[in-house]
Amino acid sequence: MSFNRYILIYRESDAGVDKNENLFDAFMKELGEKDPSNSVQVVDAVMNGKADPDSTLVKIIPDNIYFKCKDPVDAIKIVDDFIIKNNPVKKLEAAANNIQYRIVLRNCGVIDPENINEYIAREGYSALEKVLFDMTPDEVIAEIKKSGLRGRGGAGFPTGNKWAFTQQAVGDVKYVVCNADEGDPGAYMDRSTLEGDPNSIIEAMAIAGYAVGASKGYIYIRAEYPLAIKRLEIAISQATEMGLMGKNIMGSDFSFEIEIRYGAGAFVCGEETALLASLQGERGMPKPRPPFPAVKGLWGKPTVINNVETLANIPVIIIKGSDWFNRIGTEKSKGTKVFAVTGKVKNSGLVEVPMGTTLRDIIFTVSGGIGNNRKFKAVQTGGPSGGVIPEKFLDTPIDYENLVALGSMMGSGGMIVMDEDDCMVDVNKFYLQFSVDESCGKCAPCRLGGRQLLTYLQDIAKGNGDLKDIDKMKRIGNAMQKASLCGLGQTTSNPIQSALKYFYDEYEEHIVHKKCRAGKCLELLTYTINPEKCSRCGICKRVCPASAISGDRESGFAIDNAVCIKCGECYNRCKFDAIDRG
Amino acid sequence: MKEQSNTSFTLSPAVLEYIDKWKDKPGNLIMTLHKVQEEYGYVPRSAALQLTELLDIPLAKIYGVLTFYHLFKLKKPGKYLIQVCIGTACYLNGGEDILQELEHILGIGVNQTTPDELFSIEAVRCIGCCGLSPVMNINGEIFGKLKKEDLAKIIAQYTK
Numbered sequence: 001m002s003f004n005r006y007i008l009i010y011r012e013s014d015a016g017v018d019k020n021e022n023l024f025d026a027f028m029k030e031l032g033e034k035d036p037s038n039s040v041q042v043v044d045a046v047m048n049g050k051a052d053p054d055s056t057l058v059k060i061i062p063d064n065i066y067f068k069c070k071d072p073v074d075a076i077k078i079v080d081d082f083i084i085k086n087n088p089v090k091k092l093e094a095a096a097n098n099i100q101y102r103i104v105l106r107n108c109g110v111i112d113p114e115n116i117n118e119y120i121a122r123e124g125y126s127a128l129e130k131v132l133f134d135m136t137p138d139e140v141i142a143e144i145k146k147s148g149l150r151g152r153g154g155a156g157f158p159t160g161n162k163w164a165f166t167q168q169a170v171g172d173v174k175y176v177v178c179n180a181d182e183g184d185p186g187a188y189m190d191r192s193t194l195e196g197d198p199n200s201i202i203e204a205m206a207i208a209g210y211a212v213g214a215s216k217g218y219i220y221i222r223a224e225y226p227l228a229i230k231r232l233e234i235a236i237s238q239a240t241e242m243g244l245m246g247k248n249i250m251g252s253d254f255s256f257e258i259e260i261r262y263g264a265g266a267f268v269c270g271e272e273t274a275l276l277a278s279l280q281g282e283r284g285m286p287k288p289r290p291p292f293p294a295v296k297g298l299w300g301k302p303t304v305i306n307n308v309e310t311l312a313n314i315p316v317i318i319i320k321g322s323d324w325f326n327r328i329g330t331e332k333s334k335g336t337k338v339f340a341v342t343g344k345v346k347n348s349g350l351v352e353v354p355m356g357t358t359l360r361d362i363i364f365t366v367s368g369g370i371g372n373n374r375k376f377k378a379v380q381t382g383g384p385s386g387g388v389i390p391e392k393f394l395d396t397p398i399d400y401e402n403l404v405a406l407g408s409m410m411g412s413g414g415m416i417v418m419d420e421d422d423c424m425v426d427v428n429k430f431y432l433q434f435s436v437d438e439s440c441g442k443c444a445p446c447r448l449g450g451r452q453l454l455t456y457l458q459d460i461a462k463g464n465g466d467l468k469d470i471d472k473m474k475r476i477g478n479a480m481q482k483a484s485l486c487g488l489g490q491t492t493s494n495p496i497q498s499a500l501k502y503f504y505d506e507y508e509e510h511i512v513h514k515k516c517r518a519g520k521c522l523e524l525l526t527y528t529i530n531p532e533k534c535s536r537c538g539i540c541k542r543v544c545p546a547s548a549i550s551g552d553r554e555s556g557f558a559i560d561n562a563v564c565i566k567c568g569e570c571y572n573r574c575k576f577d578a579i580d581r582g
Numbered sequence: 583m584k585e586q587s588n589t590s591f592t593l594s595p596a597v598l599e600y601i602d603k604w605k606d607k608p609g610n611l612i613m614t615l616h617k618v619q620e621e622y623g624y625v626p627r628s629a630a631l632q633l634t635e636l637l638d639i640p641l642a643k644i645y646g647v648l649t650f651y652h653l654f655k656l657k658k659p660g661k662y663l664i665q666v667c668i669g670t671a672c673y674l675n676g677g678e679d680i681l682q683e684l685e686h687i688l689g690i691g692v693n694q695t696t697p698d699e700l701f702s703i704e705a706v707r708c709i710g711c712c713g714l715s716p717v718m719n720i721n722g723e724i725f726g727k728l729k730k731e732d733l734a735k736i737i738a739q740y741t742k
């Protein structure tokens with residue numbers, strides 16, 4: 001990260017741009033004079049709902065302070081006093097507000113997804129109408145390029161460029177494919193979008209078809225999402241009936257039809273070349289790229305593949321314009337991102353925020369922080385391909401580059417929050433098991449390396465690890481990164497690499513001291529009876545399946561750790577909290 | 583040598599009708615297998631043998647696909663299919679414990695069926711109810727915020 005500080009200007013969704021533009025310019029101008037080293041970035045964020053009609057909310061990162069700005073004079077004061085001199089400006093401080101902003105989820109929960117008229121009433125299909133009658137395919141692609149939209153399926157490739165490659169590829173038959181294979185275990189953004197607003201996706205696919213010159217689209221969707229499938233079918237049939245899909249859409253010479261195809265429970269089929277193989281009815285194994293699908297895709301024809309969330313942005317960009325979209329987010333990551341925040345937060349659920357929002361705001365302000373009086377430990381973004389981010393980086397503004405710099409990645413939007421009760425070795429083991437189960441086995445680095453890494457982790461969790469294993473794990477991980485054929489193998493070691501970077505001491509504790517401070521690695525625990533708390537009820541002795549507890553009500557009870565099988569039954573059943581575990 | 587299909591077995595009219603509709607579409611194998619599984623709860627070998635003729639796809643390729651994808655079953659599951667979520671959120675909130683307790687109660691492991699053919703257990707990854715974790719799904723009914731202690735009672739409801 002090249003900036004020391006970020007200034008987020010929260011524009012209200014309905015407020016005129018003018019009010020904000022003055023502020024934006026005032027900040028830029030004042031910083032231009034007072035901050036010649038260019039260490040502060042001004043971000044145009046957007047928030048939902050009405051705050052104070054007379055002022056604009058401004059947030060300073062990493063200070064985590066909000067200000068209310070009425071006019072450019074306030075902006076100058078904030079730069080001069082707060083940014084440059086580091087003095088508090090109490091007079092202008094404000095409380096944090098609702099910072100969610102909905103573009104992708106704009107219609108979810110607002111309209112009846114099974115009634116196309118409700119979608120149409122909210123500007124539905126007017127983007128398709130606009131491109132068909134007022135724009136050339138080149139203009140559509142230029143608009144998407146200008147918006148700065150990047151793929152939300154994980155890699156963050158600029159969508160406009162992808163469309164341009166497909167448009168330029170030679171071939172009379174081309175395809176549009178929607179990737180709805182959402183495989184990250186613990187993420188359901190795409191499912192919610194499809195269930196809540198299916199028409200937005202099929203409208204976007206038709207726009208993509210018009211832009212690249214395709215007349216057929218496929219939606220590859222997890223078979224585990226029956227409701228989303230049903231609603232897509234309804235949307236397609238209603239749209240076709242109304243002449244919004246199918247032959248000569250709205251009387252134009254553009255025709256486009258969409259077919260739904262199911263996945264069958266293989267994570268690797270989210271990878272685009274594997275997805276295409278699966279669509280063709282084959283085993284879903286990745287192929288080397290190039291050739292990229294844009295050139296040689298489905299049945300060898302040029303194919304554009306986009307993620308659900310990427311597509312959901314398209315109609316809005318067409319209607320509101322690339323300039324509008326381009327101003328939301330950070331310099332290199334535009335628009336919003338939907339996250340599925342789960343794990344140990346108080347309010348798990350979907351969150352849509354402008355790019356550039358901090359992790360802290362998502363986890364603490366929106367999702368209510370950690371429950372049960374526990375402390376935050378880490379957050380994993382990017383699912384099994386990502387990494388953990390510790391407390392000290394919570395003030396990082398989220399964008400593609402920042403997350404990669406921290407050793408994680410944006411991924412599709414899963415955000416798993418962990419507290420003190422979670423063990424890094426255990427969490428790593430979980431993700432590794434997942435990647436090993438899901439490896440397609442085509443290439444050796446992934447097939448063998450993954451299993452080897454998992455074996456080391458299992459040993460460490462059992463107390464049989466060796467410090468030398470850590471070096472070996474890093475070396476195997478690096479080899480997998482370089483030599484695996486597809487993204488799955490290339491990223492399998494990411495969770496481990498990031499945990500070794502930020503939570504090395506925990507690994508060391510497991511290996512050297514045979515201890516798991518979170519109490520998750522059962523084989524490392526020892527159980528003892530605390531005589532001060534023990535009421536000598538004797539239930540522990542009765543429930544112990546290994547007969548490891550001896551004694552009686554007269555003399556008290558004791559656990560023989562050589563016999564104990566670490567099942568934790570006594571610990572769970574003791575009503576007096578008298579069993580210590582550590 | 584070509585394996586002959588079992589003459590006593592014919593695919594149900596619903597499946598045959600589906601095949602008729604999909605026959606000429608490229609890449610129809612996976613969709614057809616889904617239909618077969620929807621009908622029978624798994625993909626019987628005799629059904630696979632008939633598909634080789636109807637779709638003109640070699641048996642080896644059909645089994646190649648069947649064994650690649652986790653969702654396809656080659657063995658008949660029990661009347662009640664218990665899917666325990668071990669996605670990330672459920673794992674962190676104790677999904678493994680739920681799975682172990684169920685195995686204990688029913689006396690079978692993952693991907694096995696009780697001898698009375700009433701229950702099968704499957705471990706699945708995220709059924710999109712992370713907010714309710716840990717979660718399980720019995721024939722479409724979702725049970726959330728599970729505790730080990732609740733399981734025996736839930737299972738008892740189905741054995742009546």
Ligand SMILES: Cc1cc2nc3c(=O)[nH]c(=O)nc-3n(C[C@H](O)[C@H](O)[C@H](O)COP(=O)(O)O)c2cc1C
Pocket residue numbers: 150151152153154155156157159179180181182183184267268269270271272273305306307308310311412486487488
């Ligand atoms: C192992 C693996 C799994 C993936 N899973 C998904 C997925 O579930 N959904 C998705 O949209 N993209 C997934 N991707 C990314 C796709 O390969 C592809 O980049 C994406 O669909 C492109 O769409 P976008 O440019 O709109 O993001 C996965 C990639 C890999 C390597």
Ligand code: SF4
Pocket residue numbers: 268285286438439440441442443444446447484485486487488489490
């Ligand atoms: S990296 Fe893994 S999943 Fe990808 S092709 Fe190789 S074996 Fe298959």
Ligand code: FES
Pocket residue numbers: 185186187667668669670671672673707708709710711712713715717
């Ligand atoms: S992880 Fe279990 S429902 Fe999502």
